[in-house]
Amino acid sequence: MSAPVIALSGITKTYEGEGDAEVHALSGIDLDIFAGEYVALMGPSGSGKSTLMHILGCLDQPTAGRYLLGGDDVSQLAEDELAQIRNERIGFVFQAFNLLARTSAQKNVELPLAYRGVGLRERAERARDALTRVGLGDRLLHKPSELSGGQKQRVAIARALVQDPQVLLADEPTGNLDSKSTRDILGLFDELHREGRTLILVTHEEEVGARAGRTIWLRDGLISDGRPLLEASV
Structure with a gap:
């Protein structure tokens, strides 16, 4: 078997609490994720999944x-x-889309390439290709306010893909979407997985996590051997 694209060994994360107290968000995570895997990180509130996502990203x-x-x-x-x-190596998709409100879809997707110093013509071409890939080739000049929630998330996915990252990280990517848009976005993730993309999805929704090829449950800062019960408040 080839080497994992992500290999974690003994990962801990401790935050200072009140007084001398410490909060142990992660208490020793060992995890390998291989190229082309579609992995869901799940767990109740306070389990450490968001902290782990921040470290992975x-x-x-x-x-x-x-x-x-x-x-x-x-x-x-x-x-x-x-x-x-x-x-250069990680693509991010967030629940809140994180798009520039006064900027077109194409310019939003071009942004990471601009940071890398890619020339105007090349980054425009790559942005158009990425938007076409996610089904928005006819929305290049639309601003976020002119797009639906599902379309905004497609722009965010195109922005993540335009750099051809090693890993695509999605943090509650369907949290702000209606049921139809959720199905559409998850269908797009399925397509990306079939293309060989490495996907890591953080979610508290079981039906969303079930789309992944592997589910990793966290509880109290550790990977749980058993499937923990999700808290109703998550």
Whole structure:
């Protein structure tokens, strides 16, 4: 078997609490994810799934442990190095879309390429191709206010894909969508998985997590051997 695209060993994350108290968000995570896998991270509120997502996305650093991304140790990189990893090797899709409100769909998708110094003509072409890939080739010049929730999320997915990342991370990507848009977005993720993309999805919705090829349950900062009950308030 080939080496995993993501390899976590002994990952912990501790936050300072009130007084001398400490909050142990992650208490020793060992996890391998291989290229082309579609993985869902699930668990009740406070289980550590969002903290783990932030570490996987190089948005935060672990307190201890080792994180290899494509064989490179990214556990303790400086912030500017983490920013470069995020821009070049990880694609993000968020619940709130995180689009620039006064900017067209095409310009939103071009943004990560602009940060990388890609020329105007190339980034415009790549953005158009990415939007066409997600079914929005006829919405290139529309601003977010002129798009439905599902279309906004498609723009966000195109923006994540335009850099051809090693890993696509989706954090509650259907949380703001109606049932039809949810089905459409999940169908698009299925297509990306069939194309060989590595997908990691954080969700509290069982029917969404069930679409993944592997489900990883977290509880109290650890990977749970059994399937934990989801809290009604999540």
